[in-house]
Amino acid sequence: MTQYVGKPLSRVDGYDKVTGKAKYAAEFDVPDLLYGYVVNSAITKGKIKRIDTQAALNLPGVVKVFTHENRPKIAWFDMKYKDQDAPPGSPFRPLRDANIVYNAQPIALVVADTFEMARYAASLVEIEYEEDKHETAVETNRHKARKPSVGLTTLFKPGPPKPRGNFEESFSASPVQMTGEYMHSMEHHNPMEMFASTVVYEKGRHKSGGRYTIYDKTQGVTNSILYVSQVFDIPFKDIRVISPYVGGAFGSGLRPQYQLFMAVMAARELKRSVRVTLTRQQMFSLGYRPANVQTVALGASADGKMTALYHGVVSETSQYEDYTEVIANWGAMLYPVENYKLDHKLVHLDVATPMDMRAPGGVTGVSVLECAVDELAFNAGIDPVEFRLMNYTERDQIADLPYSSKELRECFRQGAERFGWVKRKPEPRSMRRGGTLIGWGMATGIWDAFHxxxxxxxxxxxxxxxxxxxxxxxxxxxxxxxxxxxxxxxxxxxxxxxxxxxxxxxxxxxxxxxxxxxxxxxxxxxxxxxxxxxxxxxxxxxxxxxxxxxxxxxxxxxxxxxxxxxxxxxxxxxxxxxxxxxxxxxxxxxxxxxxPNLFKQRKYARATHSAAFAEVEVDEDFGTVRVTRLVSAIAAGKILNPKTARSQIIGGMVWGISKALEEESVMDHQFGRIMNHNLAEYHVAVNADIQDLDVIFVEENDDIVNPLGVKGVGEIGLVAVPAAIANAVFHATGKRIRTLPITLDKLL
Amino acid sequence: MNPFAYTRAEGVSNAVRERASEHTAKFIAGGTNIIDLMKENVERPSRLIDITHLPLATVDEMENGGIRLGALMTNADTAYHPKIAERYPLLSKAILAGASPQLRNMATDGGNLMQRTRCYYFYDVATPCNKREPGSGCSAIEGYNRIHAILGTRDTNQDIHCIATHPSDMCVALAALEAVVNVTGPYGERSIPFAEFHRLPGNTPHIDNTLQDDELITAIDLPARGFPDHYAYIKLRDRTSYAFALVSVAAALELENGRIAEARITLGGVAHKPWRRLDVEAILIDKVPSKGVFQQAADAMLEGAQGFGHNTFKIELAKRAIVRALTEATNLNSL
CATH class of the missing domain: 3.30.365.10 (Aldehyde oxidase/xanthine dehydrogenase, molybdopterin binding domain)
Structure with missing residues (x-):
């Protein structure tokens, strides 16, 4: 009965993708299509005093320029703009009014009969702003951080639990300690395919409205149809959203993006088919992984039992929505520590709302936690793998439930064996190859197994x-x-x-x-x-x-x-x-x-686990780090297809290298504007950065998670990797770099 | 991007005449930089004069023993040309350190000299930039200046108007090799020594080089001396490929009887032009290669360097890169 499940089949859509037959949102052509180009704000906070579209309108082929002054009537209530992944707050509404609430906010849509003309016309829209003082830096505003509001998305992203035991007492009594403050920059998803919506307009069955077939880049057509229907008051039966292929998304497609709003608005108003595509630069005007500051303090007994855990997070969000993700909780899910205190606060800045980005919160928190655990193990004089085995648990301390399955121990064993961990010399700076320092580091990963x-x-x-x-x-x-x-x-x-x-x-x-x-x-x-x-x-x-x-x-x-x-x-x-x-x-x-079989599930905590082992070479003169080997052992229930699953894990590992060493959206806080908004300057790992990647699947038999025994592999491949690399950098150099990415200047 | 006219040039003199008659026109060859700049509204030419059909994709031996590279040779064809790889390996190595294979296949040698800075602010028309819009101010000085200049930023009054760098790798090697740039204008041809081709920003940072608007680069002459035995090109950047240099060093030496007889050191990624100092090279002459003398040269090379916060690390990094490059070029570690 399992002729195919569990076999490494090639993608059934592979042929269509490599031959170009697979069509993406911006590739569906219809006759008489109009093209929209979005104008974005040049300032971060303030008001549009004057917006002059005359020069744009004078160009041949320009049909209309939509601004806050002439936009059609759209839904009034916040509720109507809430999509399935909307955090608590008041969702951003394009063209709502003259207010500017973040840099590169969309403020106008130019519609013309060619893309090129729309783009040129957009450059001629003259805008006069009244600028207010803005705040965009987490670090300098962290004192303003406050507790996040609670909403529907909190169900999947619970806030920190109440403290357990007495952290302060047990920490100060711990003979082995570590404390550290860590900083992560903002990151943008940057999938290959830019956001696009092609809205095909047809005359409706009723004289009042039209019918809309929408080709959208999205991670959920249901999400898009709900949004369009509510915001524009169009009945479901007159909308169809189609999205057969998505050229990567990494979470950026979990919420309807503003090109969908713009394209539908223009199509409805002009009674024409309209396509709106974003440019790579505009991809930096969407959600992102939030910048954050994290503080960790860990205590252990002399023989290496973890006794005290503090993990405090200050993360950024916009002025209009409370975006949260689970950052601080993972330590209490991974380790049987009796005294913990976890905290997550938000600082509201003049930025767009962050969004879920691959292993949202998970990679953010675990990258810090697992560096801290490495430091604690080092301070205790215990091998990092051994230390984790000594602090192993079969239970999630927060839910106070046993895991439905957890083959993490086997991940440590198989990963260490494949990597050759036994040959590691424990002292930092003790391993060399020619003139370069070698470092071996490892880390644990965890992610939820949702259903x-x-x-x-x-x-x-x-x-x-x-x-x-x-x-x-x-x-x-x-x-x-x-x-x-x-x-x-x-x-x-x-x-x-x-x-x-x-x-x-x-x-x-x-x-x-x-x-x-x-x-x-x-x-x-x-x-x-x-x-x-x-x-x-x-x-x-x-x-x-x-x-x-x-x-x-x-x-x-x-x-x-x-x-x-x-x-x-x-x-x-x-x-x-x-x-x-x-x-x-x-x-x-x-x-x-x-x-989901809640009756079965509620007695268990459900999660995927991983162990990542990294080897780095560090040129000490230059501070350059190369990841020469990476082994990931993954326990994620049943693997339906080892080939596509391996691709998922490898993608996560490559991202882990990027996150550890290269990736950050750099904001100039003078302007509140992201300055490296293109793929030449926003660095992700290139082919030449990637060397030996090895994936091990440690299968788990788990009939509690779901009838298939599947836990999912989309996020877990990334979670452990940045910390494994940072720990390897410490082993190579003796330096704890607590700010990601670890660029060469930090090691000079 | 603005609408523009397009002309395919039918010969060098014709191309130059077209350009001279329309001062807002631009030449286009590989287009790997100007198209990007047009999409960002940084460049708004009224006309693109396509020079790709001119007979300038040539490699010729010169009477003086050097090699003349036609301006339309692609970066890839230049780097992999047997004569270049054999006689000017420094140039090959520098070219191959730049961009990506796809870009090198399109980009031409003439175009490489003409590429503009990668300064974030220059590229973003929403921010002030003296290079893009003279007098509007330099955002980088107080801003995010990780990739910016540490040398040659001040004008004669010691004021700073621009801290952009020239992004090329190829030009760093060409400067070290003392190449000569041949150009043709409406009034004839002239040759520009490489050191005089690019310029420092001074108080006119919008001018990148000494080429006149109506002049076309036709060839780059490589002198006979190619330093095939003792050379190094070191490029330090934020990833292993497809990233511009934070710091790069071209080193080329001739050794005689264990002593340095000729020395060239050029830095990339640190100034508005490839940074070379004859007085520093002179320090090395007649010296026996040693870490000490390399360090002395490195310190002298960075004399007067000024960081702006995010890029201050470049000063120490450049020194270390110089020492490493000279060490590699002289095989000092294996001596």
Whole structure:
């Protein structure tokens, strides 16, 4: 029954992607398309005193310039702008009024009959501002930090728990201690594909409104359709959002971005089809991973038992929404420390609202925590792997529940063995290769194993092939492939006869594709609907004239070789084609919902774990660091497809190298503006930065997380890597660099 | 990007005439820099004169033993040309340290000289910049100046108007090799010694070099002396490829009887032009290679250097890079 699941199948969408057949949001062409180009604010805080669009309008082909002064009427209540990933607060509304609340805020849309003309016209829009003093730096404003508000998203991103034990007392009594303050810069997602929406306008069924087919870059078509419907008061039946392919997103597509608003607004007002695409520079005017300052203090007994943990976080958010992520909690989930105190505060700055970005909060907090644990182990004179084994736990201290499965111990063992950890000399600066210092470091990773409700449809088509669909997304992760595998196995069909479709709001609803929950969530829905369809098919087969299953029950049969077969005698079978024929030649369809089994889940904490081992070479004269080897051992339940899963982990490891050594959005606080807003100056790892990457999957059998035993691999590949590298840098140089990225100047 | 006219030039004199008749026109060859600048509204040419069809993609031996590189040779073809790789390995190495393979395949040698600074503020029309808009101010001095200049920033009154750097790697090697830039203008041809091609910002930072608006670079002459035996190019940057130099060093030496007979040191990423000092090179002449004398040269090379906060680390980094480059060039570690 598992001919495909667990096998390293190549992507089913691979051919279409490499041949260019796969179309992305900005590639759907329709006749008479108009092009919109967004004008962004040059200041950070204040008001638009005057906006003069005449020069732009005078150009041939310019149709309209939308500003706050002439924008059409849109929804008034904040509630209408709340998307599925909206933090507590009042969501940003493009063109709402003359106020500027962050730098590069969209303030006008120029619509013309070519992209080039729209872009040129945008450069001629004259704006006079009244500037107010702005604040954009976390560090200098941290004294203003306060507790975040609570909202719907808090369900998945709980704030810090109440303190446990007595941190102060136990810390001051600890013979082994460490304290440190850490700083991380802002980072932007920068997927390859820029945000784009192509809105195809058609005359509506009613004279009042039109019909809108929207090709959108999004991690959730359901999220986009809800937003468009509420904000523009367009009935669902007149909107369809389609997003078959997404050229990377990393969380940036979890909220509708302003190009969607702009494109729909223009299409509705002009009764024309409109496309709005953002430029790479404008990709820096969206959400981002927030800059933060973290303070950690750890205490241990002389024999290395962790006794006290403090993790305090000050993170940035906008003036209008309280974006939070789980940063401070991970230590109490990873270590059995009896006295902990965790804190997370927000400082409200004149910036855009941050957004979830791959392993949001997880990589932020764990990168700090695991450097701190490394330091504590070093102060205790204990090997870092040994130290973690001494402080191992099978329970999540915060939930006070056992983990449903946790093969972290095995990750340490297999990772250390593959890496050759046993040959590590414990003293910093003790390993060399030629003239360069060598450092070996390691760290633990953790991420939640979420499971959400989702729906899916399965259709056995008249040609005997199977089509399964759900309104989820594939942001390059392999959703198409693994869902095809699950469906093929469940109904015993060859993979060529199974077609999985996604990214269309007409399909059964699925949640936004984030949090590493899609494999578990949509996978369970696909499995459920295929099981339900199997029952339906069996019923039809049983009622066929002279059916060989007349006396059989569903449990007596299996689905294999495109047929229903008796378990005890597989030669007794009815082909699926025959079932369709028996159904009067009509397709057989089923739609099902799959809900998490809360009854089973509530007794357990559920998480993925990892151990990362890094080798760095440091040229001490220059402070340059190269990551020469990286081993990641991953415990993430069942691996549906080792090939696409490995790609996910490798992507996370590459990102880990970027985050540790290169990546930061640099804001000039004089202007409140990000200055390195292009891919030449915003550094992510390039091919030449990447050397030996090794991935180990330590499989877990876990029937608590979900029926598939899947935990998801989207985030866990990243979480442990930056700390492993920073710890390796310490081992090489003896220097604890507490500010990421570790650029060469910090090691001079 | 503004609308612009496009002309394909049919010969050097024709190209120069076209350019002279329209002072807001620009030449385009590989387009790896000007197109970006046009998209950002930093450059707004009324016309692009496409010179890619001129017969300037040539490598010729010269009577004096040197080599003449046609201005339209691509960076990649230059770096991998057997004569360059063999006789001017410093130039090959510097070129290959720059950009990415895709960019080097498009970018031309003439264009490399003409590329503009990568200063964040120069690129962003929402911020003041004296180079882009004379008199508007320099945002980098008080701003984020990690990639900016530490040398040659002051004008004759000791005022600072611009701390941009020239971003090229190739030009650092060309300066060390004492290349000569051949240009053609409406009134004929002239040759510009490399040291005089790029200029310091002074109080006119909007002028990058001494090429006149209506002049076209036709060739770059490499003198016979190529330093194939003792050379080094060290580039320090924020990632292993596709990043501009924070500091780069081209070192080229000739050794005779264990002593330094000829020395060239040029720094990149530290000034408005490749930074070379003849008096510093003189320190090395007749010396036996040693860490001590290299350090002395390095200290002298950075004399007068001034950091602006984010880039202050470059001063020490440049010194260390010079010592390393000279060490590599003389194989001192293996002696």
């Amino acid at each position: 959400m409700p989702a729906r899916a449809e399965a259709v056995l088509m008249v040609n005997g092939k199977l089509r399964v669909s759900s309104a989820t997304a594939d942001i390059g992760t392999g959703t198409y492939t693994i869902m095809t595998q699950i469906a093929a196995d469940t109904l015993g069909m060859p993979i060529e006869d199974v077609l999985f479709k996604l990214g269309d709001s007409d399909m059964p609803a699925a949640p936004i594709e984030g949090g590493s929950w899609t494999a578990a969530t949509v996978g369970t829905a696909v499995k459920t609907v295929c099981d339900d369809l199997a029952k339906k098919l069996f019923k039809i087969a049983r009622k066929m004239p002279n059916s060989p299953f007349a006396k059989a029950t569903f449990t007596d049969v299996v689905f294999a070789d495109k047929a229903i077969q008796l378990k005890n005698d597989t030669s007794v079978s009815v082909s699926l084609q025959a079932v369709v024929d028996a159904n009067g030649g009509a397709a057989v369809r089923e739609t099902s919902s799959a809900l």
